[in-house]
Amino acid sequence: MAHCCTVLTGLLVWSLFMLSWCEASRNNINRYDHSYGTFKSNSLIKRRDDITRLKSVARASLRLPTTVSVSDFGAKGDGKTDDTQAFVNAWKKACSSSGAVNLLVPEGKTYFLKSLRLNGPCKSVLTVQILGTLSASQQRSDYEDLSKWITFDGVNSLTVDGGATGTVNGNGAETWWENSCKRNEAKKCTKAPTALTFYNSKNLRVNNLRVKDAQQIQISIEKCSNVQVSNVEVTAPADSPNTDGIHITNTQNIQVSNSIIGTGDDCISIESGSQNVQINDLTCGPGHGISIGSLGDDNSKAFVSGVTVDGAKLSGTDNGVRIKTNQGGSGTASNIIFQNIQMENVENPIIIDQDYCDKSKCTEQKSAVQIKNVVYRNISGTSASDIAITFNCSKNYPCQGIVLDKVNIKGGKASCSNANVMDKDGVLPQCKST
Structure with missing residues (x-):
């Protein structure tokens, strides 16, 4: 150092x-004389x-940052003692300090935590070093907000780094997954916490972190800007309900790179209000693939633009690259590029579905989110279903400017309706515009 x-x-x-x-x-160039x-x-x-x-x-x-350890505020790290208040007190100290501050969660210990909200703004330029394991309570009564476990709210210029060992463990299996209506239709559908939420923050960095077995969504990035997520590993069983790996909503200028996600829902989900989303070098599976949407649910207006997925490997997923919108919605999903992607044994490798519905009863409606200017380039692999490419677009708002370029997916056909499709070069299966 x-x-x-x-x-x-x-x-x-x-x-x-x-x-x-x-x-x-420069200032003295015109004064070069005998007074030189x-x-x-x-x-x-x-x-x-x-x-x-x-x-x-x-x-x-270049002065070394100040270190504030949760151990100095009474955190035991034995996996049983409630360390929530110790984390709150350590956060208050770190956030209120000036200059560069490291909030340290020491290695080799497991910290039992109830719901935890860490609020800004902070005076410090803050790095949270999670080198140990954060372990979530499984008691519903330990959550003030049943939709959140750990939340960073309004903290600008924040870095969260997991080093070589840092892990966030949502312990979702026993309490949350077993009582999900997605696993047991006889159960009432109730909220479950997102493991790690970043809300209303600018200049955010999340690096080298492992998140596993979230109660529901694993990492949610909401209403943020200028975000970099790299070297993140997310894991949960394929049958874990609603455990999206990285969920992005109302966020601008975000890059997700060099990450591995295997979970029970979308590896990455991108929802309304998100712009300039860059995804690079992603490994996905199991899971539901990379999804934009759903958009326009409950007749809402939705906007997503400037999404680029460049470099991904998907294996055994329910979907590959998907755009899904609800009937009755409005707005646009535009300027989207999926390129340099390998797929192995993927159920629906390429899919646009403007008739998406996750409710018990759905009725046909005239309005829809307009989908336009979507490029699929240099995509290869195998389909696990009979349909490798699906463009199921709206009659009233057909998909516009869909380009297929060097797409070669074996094992399935193309099914296309109400889509303006251009096959540029080396496309298999071919999709005829209707």
Whole structure:
């Protein structure tokens, strides 16, 4: 760390030295005459003073961050003792401090937590280092809000890093999944917590984190902007209900990269209000694939634009890349690219469904979310069903500007209705526009 700081300091000082030299030369270029000796001397003195000042600034800017450990506030980490209040107290200290602060969850321990809401804004530039395991309570009474377990709310410039060992364990199997109406239709449908929620935050980083067995959604990113998620691993059984891996809604400028997701619902789900979503190098399976939607449910207006999935491997999933919208909705899903994707034994490799319905009774309606400008490029693999490509679009709002380019999916046919489709090069199976 010290070596790194020394190198950074040297680079900063060198850069600013050169800037100072150029500025002095520019300011004095028209004064190059017999007073040159005096100019040169004064210039060097000024540069020496500038460098001294800049070294001081560099040392201050590269000062090691303050560490606040949950252990210092009484967290036991024995997996049984309730550590919730210790986390709250440690958060208050870290959030209210100035400068760079690391909130440390030590390695090798398991911290039992009830519902936990960590609010901003914070004075500090905060990094939460989760090196141990966070373990969720299975008692419904331990949740003030049954839809959330751990929530970061209104915290800008936040980094959450799991290092090599950090794990968030929702313990969903016994209480939450077993009582889900999705597993047992005789059960009443009730809320279940999202394991990890980031809400109303800017400049968010989530790195090197493992999330497993969430009560419901694993990671939800809501109403955020400028987000990077990388090297995240999400795991849950294929039959775990509603356990979306990463759920994105009302969020702009987000990149998800180099991540592995295997779960019981969508690996990544993208909902209304999301713009400029970049997904790179994703491994998905089991799960329901990569989904945009559902959009327009309960006759609502929905907008999604600028989604790019570039580089993904999907294996044994219920769907591959899917756009799903409800009848009766309105708005648009546009400017979407799916490219450089490999699929193995996927049920519905490419699918657009404008008649999606997850209710017990659905009626045909005239309005629909308009889907337009969608490109499928360099996609290959095998279909586990008879239909490899499905474009089930609205009669009143047919899909516009659908492009298939170098798509080769074996084992199934294409079924297309109400879709304006262009087959560019090497497309199998081919989809005829209707």
